[in-house]
Amino acid sequence: MSWRPTYRSSKFRNVYGKVANREHCFDGIPITKNVHDNHFCAVNSKFLGVVTESAGGGSFIVIPLSQAGRLDSHYPKVCGHQGNVLDIKWNPFFENIIASCSEDTSVSDPQPLFYINILIWNLETGEPVKMIDCHTDVILSMSFNTDGSLLATSCKDKKLRVLEPRSGRVLQVTFLSPSN
Incomplete structure (x- = not known):
């Protein structure tokens, strides 16, 4: 009896990815380097949220998915934290609500109604x-x-x-x- 390794053959071996057209990509987004092991972005069916580099506190940007292409360098940012933004998450029940947490130990939404510890x-x-x-x-x-x-x-x-x-x-x- 000879020894042979048995490998399960993949049903995806002949599937190849295709690079998206430039008009369907997002370009020019200043992504942060301070998120450590958290995610730097969050997406739902309407919006893309990305934690960005900023001076003097944390910020992130919210881009409608229909607005693909190169992002203007003066695109408005959502600010409100004293420290770096560590993570952002979309509300799973209301697609227009996003929350962010920061090194300043606060959690808020873009127009803070209250801060959460x-x-x-x-x-x-x-x-x-x-x-x-x-x-x-x-x-x-x-x-x-x-x-x-x-x-x-x-x-x-x-x-x-x-x-x-x-x-x-x-x-x-x-x-x-x-x-x-």
């Missing part, structure tokens, strides 16, 4: 609903599931927690270990 908020009223206080150190990352019923957080104490955001109850705690 680590609290669970009612976004319609701008009122805090619940303070999550089960962490022993700085929260590094957090993410809701698609319907908002669960919240996962990672903390500097090397623990991953799954919570019910409305009650603040911790459902599960897992110790994070480095990949080897």
Whole structure:
């Protein structure tokens, strides 16, 4: 019996990409270098948001997807943070709402109605609903599931927690270990 490696053949082996025409591309966008491990852009079915380089605080730009091509160097920027913008996300339910977070520990939308620290908020009223206080150190990352019923957080104490955001109850705690 001879040894032969078995490889699964890909059904995409004869598929080739095609470069988009220049009129369908976005050009001249000053993309930031300060987002570290976060995304520098966010897109939905209407808009493209890109974190940009700026002096004296953080900013990002919002471009309608129908406006492809070269971007004017004086294109308006969304400003409002004292520190660099770290991440931006579109509201999954209302396509015209975008939120940004910054090194100045604030989260806001382009016309800030309120600033958010680590609290669970009612976004319609701008009122805090619940303070999550089960962490022993700085929260590094957090993410809701698609319907908002669960919240996962990672903390500097090397623990991953799954919570019910409305009650603040911790459902599960897992110790994070480095990949080897």
